[in-house]
Amino acid sequence: LAKTTQPISMDSYEGQEVNITCSHNNIATNDYITWYQQFPSQGPRFIIQGYKTKVTNEVASLFIPADRKSSTLSLPRVSLSDTAVYYCLVGFTGGGNKLTFGTGTQLKVEL
């Protein structure tokens, strides 16, 4: 599975846009990029998933350049409740997708 690298922590203020970039230089042709959010004492929550270009849902946007060696999770107008750990993962869609979680990015949102 492709190894990912993302910042250990980020700080922001309410109402700002937050962009978290993840590097995955060894991403394979069949790999999808998936982001999860985890609050303390809870299970990871699926945020968004994409293969290339841009994906947007009601929660976030995911930007993936043409070479797919990185991706950026964009959270518009964050609030205090967005304080959490965000994980970037890449994996093959078939054949038993063992997710490999790194330490993620701890996002702290303040007033």
Place this chain on the structure above:
Amino acid sequence: NAGVMQNPRHLVRRRGQEARLRCSPMKGHSHVYWYRQLPEEGLKFMVYLQKENIIDESGMPKERFSAEFPKEGPSILRIQQVVRGDSAAYFCASSLREAGGPDTQYFGPGTRLTVL
């Protein structure tokens, strides 16, 4: 549509006892994954099961740990003769595994095991 359910949410055991963790996947999902998370760390894959089959148990310790996903009922992760080092949060995820699509895994709330 109920999400992935796990019980119990908290489990306390003394050293040497057995721990049984249960996971009911989302409706329609037949693929179950178990992960373990130690404090301040990311989740670590343990085992991947389909109904009545263990597909990949490469992340599971060879001794004391076992998992099953019977035809009827929840998936069970069993830890025999627990030790203090087994204290962790155990998460279950399920997926649909539709052909040609991404295998998105959805996680349960976890079971927090404390070994005294």
